[in-house]
Amino acid sequence: MSHWSERLAGHYRADEACVVVTLVAIEGSSPREPGAKMLVTAEGASGTLGGGTVEHLAQERAREILAAGAGNIDGPALESFTLNDAIDQACGGRMSLLFEPVWPAAFRIGLFGAGHVGQALVRVLADVPCRIHWVDSRPGMFPEAVPGVAEPVLAEQPEKEVESLPDGAFVIAMTHSHDIDLEIVDAALRAGRFPFVGTIGSKTKRARFRSRLAERGLDEATIDGLTIPIGLPGVGGKRPAEIGVAVAAQLLQWRDAGGRS
Numbered sequence: 038m039s040h041w042s043e044r045l046a047g048h049y050r051a052d053e054a055c056v057v058v059t060l061v062a063i064e065g066s067s068p069r070e071p072g073a074k075m076l077v078t079a080e081g082a083s084g085t086l087g088g089g090t091v092e093h094l095a096q097e098r099a100r101e102i103l104a105a106g107a108g109n110i111d112g113p114a115l116e117s118f119t120l121n122d123a124i125d126q127a128c129g130g131r132m133s134l135l136f137e138p139v140w141p142a143a144f145r146i147g148l149f150g151a152g153h154v155g156q157a158l159v160r161v162l163a164d165v166p167c168r169i170h171w172v173d174s175r176p177g178m179f180p181e182a183v184p185g186v187a188e189p190v191l192a193e194q195p196e197k198e199v200e201s202l203p204d205g206a207f208v209i210a211m212t213h214s215h216d217i218d219l220e221i222v223d224a225a226l227r228a229g230r231f232p233f234v235g236t237i238g239s240k241t242k243r244a245r246f247r248s249r250l251a252e253r254g255l256d257e258a259t260i261d262g263l264t265i266p267i268g269l270p271g272v273g274g275k276r277p278a279e280i281g282v283a284v285a286a287q288l289l290q291w292r293d294a295g296g297r298s
Contacts, residue, residue: 056099065130150211157281235264
């Protein structure tokens with residue numbers, strides 16, 4: 038069986054909320070030693086606290102936490118269970134369990150382009166609680182060490198990946214091709230479900246994109262949803278790392294404003 042941390046990472050990658058239940062202390066007899074862990078999701082569980090009624094009760098409590106949702110849970114909770122005849126476990130001991138909910142990242146980013154600037158942006162966001170769907174059409178562009186927040190996707194037609202992004206994702210196009218960038222922002226704007234759609238570029242590129250999007254039938258209000266150039270105003274520099282910082286700052290500003298500039 039895989040280590041509990043590997044299973045936890047799997048739930049996180051799958052955007053599946055779970056609760057890590059840890060046996061932190063025992064008094065008297067207990068079927069497991071402190072440190073035993075169980076991961077509980079809405080549909081199943083892995084690992085064991087020794088079986089029996091306490092394990093069942095712990096799974097029920099974990100699913101109550103999941104059902105309550107992230108906004109209604111303050112954080113980890115410590116609860117104790119006495120092993121007696123009342124719960125059909127007459128060991129006579131006591132188990133203290135720590136319930137730690139792990140929620141999927143609410144900050145989702147669709148990043149198109151794994152060039153120098155795209156890699157710089159991912160490095161800046163590496164320690165931010167987010168999930169990045171990182172797309173490029175060119176083999177060999179992703180770095181050997183990809184931060185855990187990012188999922189690299191090699192796609193022959195990057196714009197098709199827009200469909201797979203969840204509602205509320207932030208869409209960034211910074212590929213090697215203006216034509217590909219245009220296809221990506223066109224698809225994202227037409228979807229009408231992303232609070233931020235932006236692409237790297239100059240004011241000249243902005244004028245050209247607005248004109249071409251209008252020729253494709255997008256109305257002015259929809260086109261106004263495109264941010265170009267991207268990057269927090271006032272944060273200058275043309276180096277990839279500087280651009281990465283400016284774009285990350287702008288995304289965080291939008292996130293904290295609830296998806297509004």
